[in-house]
Amino acid sequence: MESQNSESVEIFRLGDEKNPLIISVVSFNGSRNLDIRRYYYDKNAKTIKPSTKGIFLKEEEFFHVFESLSQNFDNIKTFFTDELNQREISVRTVRKEKITATKISNESIAATTRFSAWPGPNFFMSNLESNKNYINFNTRNKVIKRIMDNEMSGLEVLEKVVSAFVSASSNINFTNKTKPEAILEYLELEWSNHLR
Numbered sequence: 001m002e003s004q005n006s007e008s009v010e011i012f013r014l015g016d017e018k019n020p021l022i023i024s025v026v027s028f029n030g031s032r033n034l035d036i037r038r039y040y041y042d043k044n045a046k047t048i049k050p051s052t053k054g055i056f057l058k059e060e061e062f063f064h065v066f067e068s069l070s071q072n073f074d075n076i077k078t079f080f081t082d083e084l085n086q087r088e089i090s091v092r093t094v095r096k097e098k099i100t101a102t103k104i105s106n107e108s109i110a111a112t113t114r115f116s117a118w119p120g121p122n123f124f125m126s127n128l129e130s131n132k133n134y135i136n137f138n139t140r141n142k143v144i145k146r147i148m149d150n151e152m153s154g155l156e157v158l159e160k161v162v163s164a165f166v167s168a169s170s171n172i173n174f175t176n177k178t179k180p181e182a183i184l185e186y187l188e189l190e191w192s193n194h195l196r
Contacts (some may be wrong), residue, residue, distance in 0.1 A: 004185070006028050006029075006115070007026070007027040007028075007090070008024045008025070008026045008027075008029070009024060009025050009026075010022055010023070010024045011022075011024060011025060013022045015050075015133045016022040016102070017046075018040075018041035018048065019037075019038065019040060019066065020039050020048065021037070021038055021043065021172050022035075022036075022037055022039055023035070023036050024037070025178070026056075028031055031058065031059075032057055032059060033056055033057060034056075034057040034059075034062045035054060035055075035056050035061075035137075036054055036055050036057070037050050037051065037053065037054030037055075038051050038054060039051060051080075066153060069127040069135070090165065103185075110133060111126070111133040111134055112132075112133065112134045112135075112136050113134070113135055113137070114134050114135070114137070115134040115136070115137050115139050115144070115148060116136055116137075116139060117138060117139045118138055118140070119140070119188060121142040121190070121192045122138060122192045123137065123138050123143065123144055123191075123192045123195050124137050124138065124192075125138075141192070141195060141196075142196055143157075143160050143196065160195060161195065163190055163194075164194035164196075165194075166192050166196035167190075168187055168190035168191040168193070168194050169187060169190075169191075171190055172186065172190070173188060
């Protein structure tokens with residue numbers, strides 16, 4: 001990085017896109033530093049801008065902080081979860097739900113719905129890894145057939161799908177060594193078996 005009056009290179013950002021925490025390496029007046037800063041959304045400029053909430057670390061400060069955090073990582077991690085009171089549990093739960101919802105919305109894939117028949121118990125198959133994303137429902141499944149024939153209300157469909165999922169997931173009993181793919185495959189198969 002060439003030393004100029006001020007030059008900043010973002011390393012990564014974290015959190016809400018309108019209020020992110022951004023970590024950057026900054027060259028300022030011939031000195032290289034690490035800037036950890038909360039940004040805010042400026043409605044007039046329609047862009048994010050740095051706030052005064054942050055910390056600007058010189059090289060030697062960064063290495064001391066990093067070493068201390070590394071040495072105390074387990075204690076710090078425990079601090080965030082150990083002996084939480086009811087208010088802390090509530091705030092933590094809301095924050096985790098928000099993070100999960102954001103992640104899901106960012107990772108959602110638009111898919112086309114198809115209906116066709118195939119042998120086998122699966123009530124659906126999906127292909128979400130190519131440009132032709134689709135979810136294919138098996139018309140040989142009795143519930144899918146009833147949905148197509150408009151014989152079930154939306155609430156009845158939801159009750160069927162959720163109760164089948166709950167029944168299937170309650171049957172899962174694997175060791176810690178089982179691969180996630182195997183668990184998901186088993187869950188999908190059991191879910192199909194319970195959706196009748």
